Amino acid sequence: MTNTIADIEEADVILITGSNTTENHPVISSFVKRAVTRRGAKLIVVDPRRIKLAEFSEKWLRPNLGTDVAWLNGLMHVIIKEELYDKAFVEKRTEGFDALKAAVEKFTPEHVTEITGIPARDIVEAARIYAGAKAASILYCMGITQHTTGTDNVKSLANLAMLCGNIGIPGGGVNPLxxxxxxxxxxxxxxxxxxxxxxxxxxxxxxxxxxxxxxxxxxxxxxxGLTVTEMVPMAHKGEFKAMYIIGENPLVSDADLNHAEASFSQLDFLVVQDIFMTETAKTADVVLPxxxxxxxxxxxxxxxxxxxxxxxxxxxxxxxxxxxxxxxxxxxxxxxxxxxxxxxxxxxxxxxxxxxxxxxxxxxxxxxxxxxxxxxTDHPGTPILHTETFPIGRGKFFPIAFIPPAEITDDEYPLYMTTGRVLYHYHTGTMTRKTEGLNERSPESFVEISKADAAKYDLKDGDRVKVASRRGEIEVVLSVSDKAVDGTVFIPFHFAEAAANRLTNSALDPVSKIPEFKVCAVKISKAA
Amino acid sequence: MDEKTILINGNRLTIQPEETILETARRNGIDIPTLCHLKGAIPTGACRICVVEVEKARALMPACTTPAQPGMVVHTESPEVVNSRRISIELLLSSGNHNCSVRKSDTGSFTSFQLEVQKYDNTDDLCPVWGDCELQDLAYRYQVSGEAFESTKTKYPMETVNPFIVRDFSRCILCGRCVQACNDIQVNNAISFGYRGSEAKIVASGDRALKDSDCVFCGECVQACPVGALVEKECRYAWRPWEARKVKTTCSYCGVGCQLTLHIMDNQVIKVAGTEDVAPNNGSLCVKGRFGYSFIHSPERLTTPLIKENGKFREAGWEEALNLVAKRFAEIRDTHGGDSMGVLTSARVTNEDNYLAQKFARGVLKTNNIDHCARL
Missing domain, CATH: 3.40.50.740 (Rossmann fold)
Known part of the structure; x- marks a missing residue:
């Protein structure tokens, strides 16, 4: 985070995107909710799912999966067109404004609607709210980064924050959770x-x-060296000989697990160091406790x-x-x-x-x-970054073009799937699933689907269903929920026995090498 | 007289804008007892424990809601104040199963009350929060027995149907701290005051059980409860404050980095609380941080190195396991080069662990193939 957690309560406007904060960072969500209910801060939530924070929002935008660059460019289009941006900040602290302006030129609210499904009016209103703040904070999480355009998404958030002078001030910032x-x-x-x-x-x-x-x-x-997402394909080709894995469980958390399993089995020597016999540890030659x-x-x-x-x-x-x-x-x-x-x-x-x-x-x-x-040793630490200058001097605007997700739906795989966590579990569940009470609250995996989609596929709440992508299939319980938007299902990735990552796409962001966990195409049917 | 000062117990103190009498006093190290007051929440003035005498005022004033005004002359422990507090405490003690035996415990009436409460609790022990109760502390401080008024019977049964929190309405003093914790601090808006007058009760929406309500089991209410009305199910009757060692540390779940106070007995973590007055969480936690600690003492923990032979693990000593790992790593490095190897370090382990992992990859394996699951 460029700013601190406590600083969230200093913001006049908070923009949250790609973060189901109340479930994934519950204590941070309380700072957000207090800012809204006790200080009158305005909250803009941008998320396809009807997350809890949508209830606290002034504006809730519901984009199609993987269209973040488009709505962000849309906000900036409005802000520049209506001259709501912070001219002094842009002048004094940044470079590349003209290139940004040219890049967002074509992202009119109407054009953005075509790509994102967000009504044009909402784009305009959200832009005005964000730009109208004395200090606006942006909070984001893996819903922004886990895309083949993850780096573009983050750069776009930075563009927006700089455009409105929200860097280096209390209550502002670009804040990954x-x-x-x-x-x-x-x-x-x-x-x-x-x-x-x-x-x-x-x-x-x-x-x-x-x-x-x-x-x-x-x-x-x-x-x-290589990132983990590059080591795995190397192993698959037999060009990687040994790995030493400390406190990680990639055989549940990696994208496209079937491929990852085949890759790990090619290694000559695997050492896993962990507190539990994880799915990954089981495949090791030596396990160190x-x-x-x-x-x-x-x-x-x-x-x-x-x-x-x-x-x-x-x-x-x-x-x-x-x-x-x-x-x-x-x-x-x-x-x-x-x-x-x-x-x-x-x-x-x-x-x-x-x-x-x-x-x-x-x-x-x-x-x-x-x-x-x-x-x-006499320095007090740095709660807020970039107050006077950026490490590279001036903040650079990056003109970003919209690129659709790597996999899109078709006749065979007609639904989008996205993944995430639930309140009661953590990552691959090796720790939280050892607590009985947490299991009682959240016993098993599920696929969350909208009422309309459930009806379309003739499925009922509680049905056991098969969800399949081009890479694998799992069996889970159907949860019909008003959190889900039509056309997109959600599956938590905590549960090894029905691992969501058997379905996910391992296509990578070209810069950060992050897989596109948040978008893939699936089909759903009643389990036999 | 200086315009920005007040006199508390003869001490001339400077006041700050929008400060209450309580805040001025506490800032200057003068203790005014409180019960319903919850730091960070909006004061309600409900319990009247913090009343003080303000000269020229017609009645005693609650220090937590009364603004400190220039020129005020305040007495925090005058006979009138103490008398008022004693009556408030008497009333609270007689309102439920407050079997803390503060005084006159040798009289017959206490014994029969005690036996009745122990039957209700299904235990031969004293109140589950004996020694960890703000009402009990006040009863001792002001020497109040709880026998001046007829004790009232509990109207609502204990709720134990969720895995984390026991709600014992027989010990609830309706101070409202849990309601504030839920609504003002965590803003989960799951509980509120329900019913009226002598029927009053803290309810989850529609007076449902917590498990069927909007409650997310953050446990902020448990930590805020000054008495034994809300207690963690796992450690109810399992410990007394003087038995547990407390260790402050950082939560190992998400990246917020909440400060935790682990309560330890017999080498076991028996309770987790949020550490008060310290950033970033100021005492708040979520359900995982507060209640998800069973993994520490899970019987499934690995306890010895394991070596796989013919597809099966066998137990090994550290010497054997480490020698094997070192030998194989060295062989592979020397045969295929360090770049044929990789280290995955961890977003779960400490900075010190991570630093040595990269030092090992770079300095010993001679490769920069080191990464962790930041992306996953």
Whole structure:
């Protein structure tokens, strides 16, 4: 997030898209709901599903799946045409406005209606509400990113925010809601193929020599590596030999699971390190048991870039180790002694080689976490990014063209399917499905469908149905719901036994390499 | 006299705009007891515990709703104030199953009441929140026995039909904190005051069970409840405050990073609460963070390294497993090159774990093939 969670309550207008916030980030949703009910902030929800937050919205836009660039360009078209944009900000802080203006020129409200199904009047009104705010916050989540145009979608949100001067101010910002406790930290720490910790590129000779010196090694590769979504096809071709998987369950969370399973089985050697015998661990050659969060010391970095302490509360079961210790022990057996006594010593090294974490110590974050960048021990942290300038100087507008999703419906697969989470479960369910009460509230997978679609396919609420895509099929219970829009069904991806990802499309965004989890074409029929 | 000051118990204090007497007092370290007051919610002034004497005012004023006005002279523990608080506490104690045995516990009337309540609770223990109850604290502080008034019988049966929260109306003092927690803080709008007068009850819409209502089981109401009316089902009667060790940590579910206070007994997490007064969540949690902790002590946890032989796992020691992994990784690296290998680190583990995973991939395997499931 460019801004903080608390900052949401400072906004006059909140635009939420691709985030079912009350179910996926319930505590953040309370900040949004308080802003609306207690401070009179106006909420714009853009989501095909009738999510709970739609009830709190001033305006709810219901686009067709995968048409985000179109409605975003539509908003900007109106804002530019009616001269509602922040001319001073555009002038002083940005570049590329003319190219943006040209790109959104043809996205008239009427044209946007054709693509998105959103009434033209609503596009105009939403544009006026957003542009009329003193401070407007944008919140988004995987409904924006998990598309073949995910990067375009995010750039479009950034265009909109910059156009109205909503960057670098309290109550503004472009705020992705991170779905996992330490996805921010995993990125910050260099758990990415192209950067060391703190987003220091691996193909920069200066960074290479700095890290070689700090680590006491030679021969670091300056060739950016592969993303997980690129490793899997390599494995499928037999060109990938070994993997070391720590605390991940790709054999439920990957797109197009049947293909992923075939790929993993090609590996010569697979090591999985986890707290449970996950679907992925079952396929491993060696399984290494690790501590869960309550059994170890360390830090997580949350969605607002706040680095916070994790503390050991209980002893782990059996003979179980912390993840970092296991990794360090493998390294020392391969001839490289990492030499850390405890997790705090690891953090000290992180601070030493990572400028944005340079001023953070465990002592400083004992009571309350700090927001990076925090370059020195007397720096108070940075709750709001880009207040004076952008890292590249001026913010760059990107002209973005609309590209439809990779798979569209046809006679054989006439329905769109999208995936997500439910309130009571988390990701692949390995943790939440161990709690009886959560299972009682949400016992099994389902496919959510509109009343009209259910009638069209002669299906009733509670029927067992078969849902199939070009890649696989699953059997689930039908849930007829007014959350669903005609033509689109929703399936949660928590349930391994009816894994939604047997159906999803692994087509990737060309830049971020994210699969298009949020759009594929399916058919539905009563189970035999 | 300075225009922006008031006098509380003889202390001259500066007031801030739109501040209540309670806020001025607390900001200056003067304790005024409250019961229905919930931080972050809109004050209601319902319980009258926080009443104070304001010179020249005709009646005692609730400190939580009365604006601090320049020139006010306030007494927070005058005989009149204490007397009023004692009557309020007496009334609350006699309103239900408040078997905390504050005083006169050697008299026969308490014993028979106690036995009756224990039968209702199906236990031989005291109130489930004994030692963790704000009403009990007040009863001790003001030495109130709860025997001055005839005790009233409970009208509504206990609700236990959901997996997380026990609603014990016999201990509800109708302070409304749960209603505020639900409506003002979490804005889930699932519960409200229902019925009138002596029939009053906190109800979910249409007086349904929570499980059939709009309740999303965030448990904000449980954390807000000052008495034993709302208690986590899992740990009701399982612990007393002096038995549990508390550890503050960060939730391991979504990316909000809520601060949790784990309650530990016998190496088991027995209860989770949101840590008050700390960002980002200021005490709030969701159903997963508050109630989804069973996985920690699940019998399905892996407890020893496993090595697969002929398609089946067998248990192994760390030495054997680590040596095998190191040997095979080294062989593959040296034969096929580091770029034929990959590490998937995790959005679930700590920064320290992640940092070493990338250091391992880059420094030992000599490849940048490291990623995690940010995209999935």
């Amino acid at each position: 991170r779905g996992q406790n330490n996805v921010q930290g995993a990125c910050d720490m260099g758990g990415l193929p192209n950067v060391f910790s703190g987003y220091q590129p691996v193909n920069d000779p200066g960074n290479i020599s700095k890290m070689e010196k700090a680590w006491g090694v030679t021969g670091l590769s300056d060739k950016p 690790s501590c869960c969060f309550a059994e170890k010391d360390g830090t997580f970095s949350n969605t607002e870039r706040r680095v916070q302490r994790v503390r050991k509360a209980v002893e782990p079961p059996g003979d179980v180790w912390e993840d970092w210790r296991i990794t360090a022990e493998i390294a020392s057996r391969m001839g490289y002694d990492m030499g850390f006594e405890n997790a705090e010593a690891v953090f000290a090294e992180i601070a030493m080689v990572t400028p944005s974490y340079g001023g953070i110590t465990w002592e400083r974050i004992d009571r309350e976490g700090l927001h990076w960048p925090c370059p020195s």
